[in-house]
Amino acid sequence: DVKVTQSSRYLVKRTGEKVFLECVQDMDHENMFWYRQDPGLGLRLIYFSYDVKMKEKGDIPEGYSVSREKKERFSLILESASTNQTSMYLCASSSSYRVLVYGYTFGSGTRLTVV
Amino acid sequence: AQKITQTQPGMFVQEKEAVTLDCTYDTSDPSYGLFWYKQPSSGEMIFLIYQGSYDQQNATEGRYSLNFQKARKSANLVISASQLGDSAMYFCAMVPGGTSYGKLTFGQGTILTVHP
Numbered sequence: 001d002v003k004v005t006q007s008s009r010y011l012v013k014r015t016g017e018k019v020f021l022e023c024v025q026d027m028d029h030e031n032m033f034w035y036r037q038d039p040g041l042g043l044r045l046i047y048f049s050y051d052v053k054m055k056e057k058g059d060i061p062e063g064y065s066v067s068r069e070k071k072e073r074f075s076l077i078l079e080s081a082s083t084n085q086t087s088m089y090l091c092a093s094s095s096s097y098r099v100l101v102y103g104y105t106f107g108s109g110t111r112l113t114v115v
Numbered sequence: 116a117q118k119i120t121q122t123q124p125g126m127f128v129q130e131k132e133a134v135t136l137d138c139t140y141d142t143s144d145p146s147y148g149l150f151w152y153k154q155p156s157s158g159e160m161i162f163l164i165y166q167g168s169y170d171q172q173n174a175t176e177g178r179y180s181l182n183f184q185k186a187r188k189s190a191n192l193v194i195s196a197s198q199l200g201d202s203a204m205y206f207c208a209m210v211p212g213g214t215s216y217g218k219l220t221f222g223q224g225t226i227l228t229v230h231p
Contacts, residue, residue: 031217033218033219035221040124040223041223042119042121042206042221042222042223042224043206043208043219043221044221045218045219045220048218058218088158090158090160092160092219094217096217102162102165103148103150103152103162103165103208103210103217103219104160104162104217104219105162106152106159106160108157108158108159109158109159111158
């Protein structure tokens with residue numbers, strides 16, 4: 001069964017900490033994405049990557065960075081966590097050639113609380 | 116830029132009845148794909164159904180059908196014979212066809228509650 005795996009289901013961090021959220025996919029997908037989900041706002045794109053070492057800003061990149069050193073792994077980094085980054089974070093991947101039919105495959109999400 | 120609008124924050128339906136979840140979209144791309152996802156309380160996003168902008172017929176997947184009205188830019192999800200397990204958040208999303216990166220734009224979501 002193909003999967004996108006996010007390393008943590010729940011995470012509690014302190015303000016100012018550097019936070020790493022990890023995502024791994026086993027489908028050999030070219031594209032990987034990080035979204036955050038907040039009530040009433042739906043899912044908003046933070047960053048995406050279309051190839052190893054390539055990254056593009058999404059709609060809300062401020063306060064975040066990403067790393068993609070291997071095709072299967074896409075990391076989201078909160079350089080200095082703040083309370084307004086408390087949210088649900090969803091990782092997803094897609095095939096460039098089949099996205100119009102199959103859409104995305106999502107991970108189970110990481111619920112991050114910054115205190 | 117693409118925009119998806121779901122105007123129903125919450126919907127209620129009786130078990131075994133049909134329900135329609137509304138979705139309107141805005142795009143200047145001639146080619147695009149429309150998706151519906153279900154998110155149960157567990158948080159996982161589950162793909163339900165897909166409609167391509169050039170598809171002549173409305174998409175159907177089991178109890179799910181997509182009422183696609185291109186001129187009105189609407190892509191409503193119809194769930195027939197609702198079940199208690201259908202209670203979840205539902206998201207409408209769109210991907211433009213002009214880019215190979217496939218960035219999905221999501222609506223705000225609709226919470227569906229199915230009553231026994």
